[in-house]
Amino acid sequence: MAPKTPNDAVKKPDSTGKSTNALEVRVGGDKIDFVVNDAVVHSEAKSGAMAKTDGIYGIRVNHLLEVQVDGLTVSK
Numbered sequence: 001m002a003p004k005t006p007n008d009a010v011k012k013p014d015s016t017g018k019s020t021n022a023l024e025v026r027v028g029g030d031k032i033d034f035v036v037n038d039a040v041v042h043s044e045a046k047s048g049a050m051a052k053t054d055g056i057y058g059i060r061v062n063h064l065l066e067v068q069v070d071g072l073t074v075s076k
């Protein structure tokens with residue numbers, strides 16, 4: 001996995017301390033794209049630890065956050 005890196009695609013919190021970002025992971029035959037607000041922010045080869053991607057999804061959220069998940073889907 002890549003180290004934490006700032007990206008302009010990620011919306012920053014507004015004056016109320018809130019922000020909304022659409023997150024997506026696109027798994028292809030040989031690579032995985034991590035997408036924020038329709039912009040690919042990182043691509044990773046589908047190998048090693050990243051090779052085991054078929055049929056599983058999950059959500060991990062750190063503490064001190066309010067998160068709402070809408071439109072969670074899995075598609076081929």
